[in-house]
Amino acid sequence: EPEVTQTPSHQVTQMGQEVILRCVPISNHLYFYWYRQILGQKVEFLVSFYNNEISEKSEIFDDQFSVERPDGSNFTLKIRSTKLEDSAMYFCASRDRAEKLFFGSGTQLSVL
Amino acid sequence: SQQGEEDPQALSIQEGENATMNCSYKTSINNLQWYRQNSGRGLVHLILIRSNEREKHSGRLRVTLDTSKKSSSLLITASRAADTASYFCATPKTSYDKVIFGPGTSLSVIP
Numbered sequence: 001e002p003e004v005t006q007t008p009s010h011q012v013t014q015m016g017q018e019v020i021l022r023c024v025p026i027s028n029h030l031y032f033y034w035y036r037q038i039l040g041q042k043v044e045f046l047v048s049f050y051n052n053e054i055s056e057k058s059e060i061f062d063d064q065f066s067v068e069r070p071d072g073s074n075f076t077l078k079i080r081s082t083k084l085e086d087s088a089m090y091f092c093a094s095r096d097r098a099e100k101l102f103f104g105s106g107t108q109l110s111v112l
Numbered sequence: 113s114q115q116g117e118e119d120p121q122a123l124s125i126q127e128g129e130n131a132t133m134n135c136s137y138k139t140s141i142n143n144l145q146w147y148r149q150n151s152g153r154g155l156v157h158l159i160l161i162r163s164n165e166r167e168k169h170s171g172r173l174r175v176t177l178d179t180s181k182k183s184s185s186l187l188i189t190a191s192r193a194a195d196t197a198s199y200f201c202a203t204p205k206t207s208y209d210k211v212i213f214g215p216g217t218s219l220s221v222i223p
Contacts (some may be wrong), residue, residue: 004154043155043200045212046165056210085142091154099143099204101211 002026006104014083014112021077021107029102031095032075035045036060036065036088043091049075069111082111096109114139116184116201116214124220131188133217135201142178142209144184145202149216155200158186191221 004073005024025032034046047057047101049067066078079086087109093101116135125131135144143162146157161168161177161184168175174187188195198216 026172042211044147045210048210050208055208088136089152090167093154095211098160099207100145100157101155105154106217108153 002102003049004024004104005090005093006090006107008107009105010108010110012110012112014067015084016081019082019093021079021090021109023075023077023104024096025072025092026096026102027036027073029094030056031098032069032099033093033095034077035093035103036090037091038088041085079109084107084111087111113210114141114192114203114205116144116203118199118201118214118217119212120220121215122220124222127191127193127216127221129191131191131219131221133186133199133219135184135186135203135214136217137182137201137203137206139182141179141203142206144175145204145211146175146186147163147200147213149198149200150186151197154177158173158199165219188219191219195219196221204220206217 007022017092032049038042045060048055068076089106091106092104118138119134145160146158149155159170161175172189177184198218200213200216202211
């Protein structure tokens with residue numbers, strides 16, 4: 001069964017460093033999303049992406065964040081200058097024509 | 113978009129019992145979706161019910177939707193220990209609306 005894959009599964013970085021989280025959505029899906037979940041808290045929407053541009057973003061998704069679909073398969077989330085509070089599990093998701101979201105296993109980001 | 117609110121926050125039952133959790137929302141919706149999250153893992157889509165549907169079944173899952181009360185319920189019959197997870201509803205207003213999640217119901221099924 002097709003699945004959304006995310007790499008790396010764990011990322012440790014120093015505060016102020018840039019990180020890029022990578023995702024390969026399911027191939028015939030057209031909508032892509034990033035969510036994050038701080039330990040013990042709810043899953044928070046960051047951004048949705050359609051037709052090579054951002055369709056919606058939350059207040060969390062400030063100028064430090066950017067998304068890109070550099071080729072036909074990858075979908076990346078970049079955090080330019082990480083802060084301690086960016087430590088969280090980041091999930092990528094893609095949506096099928098029936099409007100169901102399929103999630104990856106996540107990247108656990110730890111900012112030290 | 114709007115966030116659905118799941119109720120109760122936590123539910124603990126014995127294996128074999130039925131589990132019922134609810135979702136309430138405030139404005140009109142295009143569809144309502146239920147997802148499950150096992151600890152530390154990605155969300156898994158369970159079932160989608162459209163605004164013109166009243167009930168839907170999938171295996172041991174039964175979802176009802178009452179648009180007049182702006183609420184939905186998810187029933188898991190004959191629960192198993194493997195059903196232990198957090199359950200979330202999502203209530204997009206249109207087909208293109210972002211999908212956001214409430215705080216969820218944490219279900220514990222005791223063997």
